[in-house]
Amino acid sequence: MKTTVFLGAAAVSALIAGAGFAAEGDTLAQVKARGELLCGVNPGLVGFASPDANGNWSGFDISFCKAVAAAVLGDASKVKYIPLTGQTRFTGLASGEVDLLARNSTWTFSRDTDLKLDFIGVNYYDGQGFMVPKSLGVSSAKELDGATICIQTGTTTELNLADYFKANNMTYQPVNIDSNSEGEQQYLAGACDAYTTDASGLAATRAAFANPGDHVILPEIISKEPLGPAVRHGDSNWADIARWTLYALIAAEEYGVTSANIEELAKSSQNPEVQRLLGTTDDLGKMIGLDKDWAKRAIAASGNYGEIFAATIGEQTPIGLARGLNAQWTQGGLMYAMPFR
Amino acid sequence: MSDANASPAYLRTEMLPSAAPPRRQEGLLGWLRENLFSGWLNSLLTVLSLVIIWSLIRHFWPWFAHSVWRANSLAECRQIITQTWGEGATGACFAVIRVRWHQYIFGFYPRAEYWRPILTLGLLFIALAPVLFSVNANIRRWVLAGGGLLCMVLLAVTASPDWTVVLVWALFAAALLLAEYAPMRLLMVTALYPVLAVWLLWGGSPWYPFMLLMGFAVGYGVSALVPRGVSALTGIAVTVLWWIFLAAPAASLATLILPLHLPVVQSSVFGGFLLSVVIGVSAIVLSLPLGILLALARQSNMFIIYSLAVVFIEFIRGVPLITLLFVALVLLKYFLPPQTHFDLILRVIIMVTLFAAAYMAEVIRGGLAALPKGQYEAADSLGLNYWQAQRLIILPQALKISIPGIVGTFIGVFKDTTLVGLINLYDPLKGISDVVRSEFTWKGIYWEPFIFTGAIFFVICFSMSRYSMYLERRLSREHR
Numbered sequence A: 001m002k003t004t005v006f007l008g009a010a011a012v013s014a015l016i017a018g019a020g021f022a023a024e025g026d027t028l029a030q031v032k033a034r035g036e037l038l039c040g041v042n043p044g045l046v047g048f049a050s051p052d053a054n055g056n057w058s059g060f061d062i063s064f065c066k067a068v069a070a071a072v073l074g075d076a077s078k079v080k081y082i083p084l085t086g087q088t089r090f091t092g093l094a095s096g097e098v099d100l101l102a103r104n105s106t107w108t109f110s111r112d113t114d115l116k117l118d119f120i121g122v123n124y125y126d127g128q129g130f131m132v133p134k135s136l137g138v139s140s141a142k143e144l145d146g147a148t149i150c151i152q153t154g155t156t157t158e159l160n161l162a163d164y165f166k167a168n169n170m171t172y173q174p175v176n177i178d179s180n181s182e183g184e185q186q187y188l189a190g191a192c193d194a195y196t197t198d199a200s201g202l203a204a205t206r207a208a209f210a211n212p213g214d215h216v217i218l219p220e221i222i223s224k225e226p227l228g229p230a231v232r233h234g235d236s237n238w239a240d241i242a243r244w245t246l247y248a249l250i251a252a253e254e255y256g257v258t259s260a261n262i263e264e265l266a267k268s269s270q271n272p273e274v275q276r277l278l279g280t281t282d283d284l285g286k287m288i289g290l291d292k293d294w295a296k297r298a299i300a301a302s303g304n305y306g307e308i309f310a311a312t313i314g315e316q317t318p319i320g321l322a323r324g325l326n327a328q329w330t331q332g333g334l335m336y337a338m339p340f341r
Numbered sequence B: 001m002s003d004a005n006a007s008p009a010y011l012r013t014e015m016l017p018s019a020a021p022p023r024r025q026e027g028l029l030g031w032l033r034e035n036l037f038s039g040w041l042n043s044l045l046t047v048l049s050l051v052i053i054w055s056l057i058r059h060f061w062p063w064f065a066h067s068v069w070r071a072n073s074l075a076e077c078r079q080i081i082t083q084t085w086g087e088g089a090t091g092a093c094f095a096v097i098r099v100r101w102h103q104y105i106f107g108f109y110p111r112a113e114y115w116r117p118i119l120t121l122g123l124l125f126i127a128l129a130p131v132l133f134s135v136n137a138n139i140r141r142w143v144l145a146g147g148g149l150l151c152m153v154l155l156a157v158t159a160s161p162d163w164t165v166v167l168v169w170a171l172f173a174a175a176l177l178l179a180e181y182a183p184m185r186l187l188m189v190t191a192l193y194p195v196l197a198v199w200l201l202w203g204g205s206p207w208y209p210f211m212l213l214m215g216f217a218v219g220y221g222v223s224a225l226v227p228r229g230v231s232a233l234t235g236i237a238v239t240v241l242w243w244i245f246l247a248a249p250a251a252s253l254a255t256l257i258l259p260l261h262l263p264v265v266q267s268s269v270f271g272g273f274l275l276s277v278v279i280g281v282s283a284i285v286l287s288l289p290l291g292i293l294l295a296l297a298r299q300s301n302m303f304i305i306y307s308l309a310v311v312f313i314e315f316i317r318g319v320p321l322i323t324l325l326f327v328a329l330v331l332l333k334y335f336l337p338p339q340t341h342f343d344l345i346l347r348v349i350i351m352v353t354l355f356a357a358a359y360m361a362e363v364i365r366g367g368l369a370a371l372p373k374g375q376y377e378a379a380d381s382l383g384l385n386y387w388q389a390q391r392l393i394i395l396p397q398a399l400k401i402s403i404p405g406i407v408g409t410f411i412g413v414f415k416d417t418t419l420v421g422l423i424n425l426y427d428p429l430k431g432i433s434d435v436v437r438s439e440f441t442w443k444g445i446y447w448e449p450f451i452f453t454g455a456i457f458f459v460i461c462f463s464m465s466r467y468s469m470y471l472e473r474r475l476s477r478e479h480r
Helices: A002-017 A027-034 A060-073 A089-094 A109-113 A156-167 A180-188 A199-207 A236-254 A262-268 A272-277 A294-302 A305-312 B027-035 B040-065 B074-085 B095-106 B115-132 B137-157 B162-181 B183-202 B207-225 B228-257 B272-299 B303-318 B321-335 B344-370 B373-381 B386-423 B431-438 B447-475
Strands: A037-041 A079-083 A100-106 A117-119 A124-126 A128-133 A147-152 A172-177 A194-198 A215-217 A225-232
Touching: A027 A037, A027 A060, A027 A236, A037 A060, A037 A089, A060 A079, A060 A100, A060 A236, A060 A294, A060 A305, A089 A100, A089 A117, A089 A225, A089 B321, A100 A124, A109 A117, A124 A199, A128 A156, A128 A199, A147 A156, A147 A180, A156 A172, A156 A194, A172 A180, A180 A194, A180 A199, A180 B431, A194 A199, A199 A215, A225 A236, A236 A272, A236 A294, A236 A305, A262 A294, A294 A305, B074 B095, B095 B272, B095 B431, B095 B447, B115 B137, B115 B162, B115 B183, B115 B272, B137 B162, B162 B183, B183 B207, B207 B228, B272 B303, B272 B344, B272 B386, B303 B344, B321 B344, B321 B386, B344 B386, B373 B386, B386 B447, B431 B447
Parallel strands: A037 A079, A037 A100, A147 A172, A147 A194
Antiparallel strands: A100 A225, A117 A225, A124 A225, A128 A194, A128 A215
16 A cells, blocks of 8 residues: 555656656657757766766767757757666667767667667777787787687677687687776786777776786777767657767868867858858758757867867877777778768 | 580681682683684684784785875876885775765765755754664764764865854754753654755755655544544545645645745766665665565455565565666656656665565564464453554564564665666766776776775664664563
């Protein structure tokens, strides 16, 4: 009896609090009505999403959330960051807990189709690598036959590892770990010969060691891990907004539009592509339910793709990731924004 | 035999003073002999234990002794350790606790509002003191003084505004005075505490939770007015009707008359021990009555009540807490209308309470089963009805027997609150540590946060365990 009364009271108060909701399926309208973007992020991953001592979030994925909020709501600070663990991220998006998932998630077939997500692009091309102590004297992953390897359970990395060793006719002894920090401890304590995870994670881990020089990251990248933001299936307009916000950031770098010169270029740029992007000539924003300046605001929020990369994970930061595959297509990378016209 | 009256050659008329025990059996030597070296096996085990303890200390002591408390990053810690203790020395970097301790305690709660959780904690002491220490005025005094002191320290280290310090001083002075002269009056604080705590922690207007609480009072009042036979049902019905139809308007009215308002704090910023204690205390307080009802229901002769209780208890006990938490996080969202805002912390509290209640019910059922049948029969023969018998005869004895089990469940529930880290809340053990490590300055830190949170958990759980032992001593009647 008591249980039902309590639950009843809770449900009633929830209904009262939730009165006046927007129509289901129209994420843009919901976000606008709420005045806040609910962005699902990693609870804490160096360089990608990290709250500081005052609870202010920063990082590579966070910058994308800010760009979308700036485009849609006109204010990059109107984001509520919802931390989502590896187990809850996709259900969190599917159940409507968040509007947008920017949580270093690999774009795979089954996630895109079976889990009913829409990946809207790739903001970081990652791949799985190995780190070994220099003293092991190994210079290639092909020499790891029979090695003990620290591997995080329940991730795509675990499957990639098995695939790779099978394909190369080698054996290995897995040491299962639960989290990145535990993996570092095990690896440093000598519980395994090699530690494997995404190359970006390896670089950050190695940089934080007491003696980074004692460890090497092997050259082989054994998997494709295209990390990208995702939205729910079924709301194509919202997916378009997220997708083109990402393209706007990438295109801005290509055309040399930065957070510093954006105001000036909006007024004086002679490049028609830049004029369209910044809303000086055509009104592209109207086609996705936004105003003229949407892309301008998105770029101004934390800078273009290159600026975001440099400020959060680039070579000037302690993590020190090189652009590599993530360079612009003009620089030999894979970052390629579709044309704005 | 020869002469019965003849006095013996020597007769001692007084007792000899007792001689000192042999040197080997007294003092330190005797104690050692008796406790550590009473046989060759024990001596061997003692030596072995000493060796193990010594090697542990030798292994870990340098790490503790080289602790660094003042640094701004792990790299700086390492540099300081190398400078002070030479190349290759290891040391703890407790500087991370120094810099980030507030997140371990309060999560992302806004810094300017830290006084609110602190005041809530202080009020918790005041609310619990008359309930937990209803008999011993001396202990009550110490608990209140200790709570006050703890609040003062916390206010000082969080640099809270001066007026909050004055407020807490006044509050505890009043509480101590009341505890001396009219301890039962303190129960008013206890009754109002849920409303006060919700208001202080989440902010907004206090009137809505207050009016929800008022529902109980209204229901009770009405049930006293109507005839006995239907009083309970009427009371419950009136309470529910009040909640559904009148609580909200009454709250708005009260807000118009007296607009108390604190800045609203979202549930999503709760974290660290604040979150653990909020979930733990709510679940503990709610699960005990619920557990008692379930235990009684399971003993009931009424088929439906009995079956429901058995199904509920066995279902909950057969499912891991993690599953229930995932249900709270994910599944409930599918069942509720879209865009419904059903607070995640509230969902978690409900689930943890149900979980704890099922275990509690079994613990209390053990107590009920331990009572001899004569006690039930004695209650019946006195002409007591069911509830009177339970309240006056059965439960006081059954609960007393169950105290160790009940407190064991409490401690378990409190420690289980760290599992909420798996459903996107920032628990102090893993969630906050991951946050701290996600900033590059502290990446690679591992043991220090565990030691810090472990120490706080130990203090809280150990206090609960000591309280249960105190309660057992106080309630032990048979050996008087």
